Amino acid sequence: MREILREVGMIARALDSISNIEFKEIELTKGQYLYLVRIYENPGIIQEKLAEMIKVDRTTAARAIQKLELQGFIEKQDDETNKKIKRLFTTEKGNQAYPFLKREDEHSNAVALAGFSADETETLYRLLQRVRQNVEVDWDFVKKGNKRTY
Structure with missing residues (x-):
């Protein structure tokens, strides 16, 4: 990965x-x-x-x-x-x-974003939003005193 x-x-x-x-x-x-x-x-x-x-x-x-x-x-x-x-x-x-x-x-x-097309920029934005949303789940979980399982 x-x-x-x-x-x-x-x-x-x-x-x-x-x-x-x-x-x-x-x-x-x-x-x-x-x-x-x-x-x-x-x-x-x-x-x-x-x-x-x-x-x-x-x-x-x-x-x-x-x-x-x-x-x-x-x-x-x-x-x-x-x-x-x-x-x-x-x-x-x-x-x-x-x-x-x-x-x-x-x-x-x-x-x-130099060299990125408008479509590439929009795609990158949407993908990064998804990454942030995924991470927020763990952030909320750990913030409440929990421990993640690896």
């Missing part, structure tokens, strides 16, 4: 490394851009949903959110009906950073 997940991992690490270097100019550190983009695109999202969306544990998400808040990229607001719930929103600083992050994403996609 081909080592597909190794390839996916190398791609992800390379793009993450590039982003971490380029995003220093807007004062974003390792991985923070993932959270900022998702909050911008999902205003009012709660921390638990954001962690699930990015596929990280709640503690990791809480640290990243706290840093973004301290840096002034995002803010927490009380939910209108349940004061225990904090909703996440980008600030003006976060809103100004988003176009830069979006341009980088579009450029990285264009570079990664």
Whole structure:
């Protein structure tokens, strides 16, 4: 069997490394851009949903959110009906950073998919979605404290 997940991992690490270097100019550190983009695109999202969306544990998400808040990229607001719930929103600083992050994403996609036809791109997208959905089953299982059987 081909080592597909190794390839996916190398791609992800390379793009993450590039982003971490380029995003220093807007004062974003390792991985923070993932959270900022998702909050911008999902205003009012709660921390638990954001962690699930990015596929990280709640503690990791809480640290990243706290840093973004301290840096002034995002803010927490009380939910209108349940004061225990904090909703996440980008600030003006976060809103100004988003176009830069979006341009980088579009450029990285264009570079990664250079030479692919529209049909190949769509097929790759659908196949990767299926891979993600398969992995999510194990992710949910392990996240709940279970152990996989190999």
